[in-house]
Amino acid sequence: MHDNQPPNSTPDTLPEVITRYLTGHRAHDTATAIAAFTREATVIDDGNTYEGVEAIGEWLDRSATEFAYTIYLTGAQQTDTTRYIATHRLEGNFPGGTIDLRYQFTLRDGLIERLVIEP
Template sequence: MHDNQPRTITPDTLPEVITRYLTAHRAHDAATAIAAFTREATVIDDGNTYEGNKAIEGWLGRSATEFTYTIHLANAQQTDATHYIATHHLEGNFPGGTIDLRYQFALRGNLIERLVIEP
């Protein structure tokens, strides 16, 4: 039986590529973060879609400088063999000051093919 209901996992059991991306993103290391994506990956964040490495690289650069915030990995889930959700709690100088964001990852091989970030 396979009902695609996410099951909670411990954050340290997330696939290495997701952990590498999240660590690099927090450190504002765009080169390491972009290397975690497939060449034709898609990122959807804040209602905008970024397709391909160049667009994602630009998104990474902007998101690193727009606001100052702390980020804490609060929860991790696995939907199936290639789909994971990492829920982050952010606090900072952005509108509202605090938010929980779901980073929904789809993997292909050992790379991120799709990332959707939403509350």
């Protein structure tokens, strides 16, 4: 199996705060997901930037209701002491039906300071 990932890139590579966010996001539990972010965190998704927990909460609520989809973690790796990449496959009723997205996390003080989501 060749996937160009380091051999230690398994979901347990991810810190608890990231898995807590991903679990909350998957369950459409905005309160749990938002608690994983710093107060002044930034999320960049689909070319849009959301700054601060209020804007991120609105983005989470909207993304939970805009399309119906399932999300699977397909890979995880740590790129340095504060940065992690979690690769997900989304399947649903959005244009295209299937997409692989890279969730690029930057942590500060045990919370998510920045999240960039892109193919």
